[in-house]
Amino acid sequence: MFRKVRKNFYKKKQQLQVPEQQALLSSDLYENLHVLRSMYQDCFDVVFKTFLIGGQTNAVLVYIDGLSNIVEIDNHVLTPLMSEPEGRVRSLHELVEKKIHISKTKEIKTIVECIENISVGNPVLLVNQEECGIALGLSSWEKRSVEEPSAESVVRGPREGFVETIAINTSLLRRKIKSPALKMKSIKIGRYTDTLVVIVYMDGLADQTLIKEVENRLRRIEIDSVLESGYIEELIEDNPLSPFPQLLNTERPDVAAGNLLEGRVVILFDGTPFVLIAPITFFSLLQSPEDYYQRYMTSSIIRLLRFVFIVLSLVLPSIYVALLTFHHEMVPTTLLISIFSSRESVPFPALVEALMMEISFEALREAGVRLPKQVGAAISIVGALVIGQAAVQAGLVSAPMVIVVAITGIASFMVPHYSQGIALRMLRFPIMLLAGFLGLFGIMLAVITIAIHLCTLRSFGVPYLTPIAPMKGDELKDALIRAPWWKMNKRPHLTGEFNPYRQSSGQKPDPTQGGE
Structure with a gap:
């Protein structure tokens, strides 16, 4: 009962503190500016660039210095809009289509959408007498280069690891698995950090019940911040009192891709190179990628x-x-x-x-x-x-x-x-x-x-002790020992329905049989 009351209080407190965020954008530019300036008060790095379109239409571009590409803003947004012939009035959509040559644009209609885009580095364009704004995909910040994880080094194998930028991490997985069956669902967790979390799985290999369970456990989390995957790991594991980890964390894209192809789910987090893999077994934690x-x-x-x-x-x-x-x-x-x-x-x-x-x-x-x-x-x-x-x-x-x-x-x-x-x-x-x-x-x-x-x-x-307890004979080929690849025709059966065969049978090398 107390837990339910505390949960409701948390929701009410969250709604009471930021009621303006739920409001729609007004056609009055100065009213929108007043709301945004009040919310970004004492934020010196938030830039409100006001200018005129066609010499008579007031507009403002809101972005965060250090998260947005200033050169692209100057060349592809401010310069073409401010050079619009005087007296000519265009609608916002026409301006975007004719003047702003950017591949990623998104229409936004609420204050909360403005804040979400500004916070991730996408400048927001607001024009007077328009009840919507345009978020421009011009985010740019310092990124760590892809390098080998120091904690999971191998003698033979790929030399690349995940980084703190989630877009790079998803691209590393796409490079490994080029099939459109690789699916990615995104949610945001954290009241203040609004951390992007991506659920990755293989359609047709991962059980839908497992995917829904992972999604439900993530969506029920109510927390102020998610700064690392360890925050979430403790909130979604089955037995939090056990000393043994129930999710596998790794920095290696090849490990994540290998587990995806066995029907597991990978959880990526923005801001950390460590991803979580579920479900796992005791033997999964004792296996090296170099095996x-x-x-x-x-x-x-x-x-x-x-x-x-x-x-x-x-x-x-x-x-x-x-x-x-x-x-x-x-x-x-x-x-x-x-x-x-x-x-x-x-x-x-x-x-x-x-x-x-x-x-x-x-x-x-x-x-x-x-x-x-x-x-x-x-x-x-x-x-x-x-x-x-x-x-x-x-x-x-x-x-x-x-x-x-x-x-x-x-x-x-x-x-x-x-x-x-x-x-x-x-x-x-x-x-x-x-x-x-x-x-x-x-x-x-x-x-x-x-x-x-x-x-x-x-x-x-x-x-946790699969395939020893319960005993699964076919899966013992990859438990205590590692059978040759031409013997491991089946992928492990984790939960529910699955696609059992990963390769064709009869692939043992035989020099006496010529290929066709």
């Missing part, structure tokens, strides 16, 4: 190696703590003597020692990420070496513990996606606590709890 560019045997071995090291990054410190605390008999005698001899001067139990080293390692990792690139790598490497060596010599930690933490850190770097890596790093600490108090029984208890949680998790209705 599909290398030969299948190489990709399969690397993927299996990745799974092994991901398990180690989650439980290796906990197993070490459990063995030294409760299960000495499971360690070979020679190794046990070596470990205890190195721990003679260590004043802390194994659990405290592991927590100290893991927290220090995480702090060094975060410091290396946040510091400038020129010094970040040097600080993290030198800090790890110096602190680790000094701690061992001072007798605060043992050398085997440093080795275990180092192997765990290296294993955690095998996770291809940063969001999944954070989830595994978070879970490592409660597992260590359970290992310190309950031994291997505590580790098994934690693993079973995590497995149960993963079995109950959904991403837009799709089970």
Whole structure:
């Protein structure tokens, strides 16, 4: 009940603060100017350029300095309109057709349409005695060039990534998928930022129920601002209390295109290079785009190696703590003597020692990420070496513990996606606590709890452990290993009806059969 009242209050407050925006444009130019000037009061970068058309008709061009192309405005708008012969009166539509040679023009009739176009850099032309205006597609601002994403680099594959401009991002997808079946729906979210959000899907591949669900979850959001895709990710995921991400974020157009061709939905945001992909599975987050560019045997071995090291990054410190605390008999005698001899001067139990080293390692990792690139790598490497060596010599930690933490850190770097890596790093600490108090029984208890949680998790209705649970034999070709392309004839079945075949069968190379 309280939530409903608060929602209604939010809507009323929003309507009360800006009632002028819902008004239609008046035929009186000065009345329109009064409304716009009052709304853009104390905005020095908003330009109101007044001039005469034909020496007698008052007009004004409203734009934001820095968001609009000033050269195009001068050459293709102001110059032809101000050079109109005196005494000749034209209608607004005739002026646009005869004098303004711009490909993108749009008629607007309300104040809110004026504000929307001015805010994105499209100048608005208002003429006296006209009850409508014209928005001119002359937006222009500084854009970052397309370059390779630093967080998702590959040895073999495309070297381009999304940027902060949504028009460039949509064009990058169009370059990958040239079919008109690639559909894009746009909505705006954010009371003040009015951020453009685009839902991208393949018509005939993506389930219509999934598309409607994504659209409904986005449309019900009421928020002041959307400055990054992370704002929306937390508002549309199925289980917000889970440490595991339920949407995939990426900067790579090839990853987005590959998921679109498997029937998923991609969500683009203006102002950020990160896009969201839904639905996903646990195995989607452990796959690298390079798995599909290398030969299948190489990709399969690397993927299996990745799974092994991901398990180690989650439980290796906990197993070490459990063995030294409760299960000495499971360690070979020679190794046990070596470990205890190195721990003679260590004043802390194994659990405290592991927590100290893991927290220090995480702090060094975060410091290396946040510091400038020129010094970040040097600080993290030198800090790890110096602190680790000094701690061992001072007798605060043992050398085997440093080795275990180092192997765990290296294993955690095998996770291809940063969001999944954070989830595994978070879970490592409660597992260590359970290992310190309950031994291997505590580790098994934690693993079973995590497995149960993963079995109950959904991403837009799709089970998180697909295709293992529920078991789908055909889709196992792209789960733990990567089958050769001539074997993966079917695309994954996510939700509802779908187009099952991505390629024809019988495409295995055979030199004995000549081509036609």
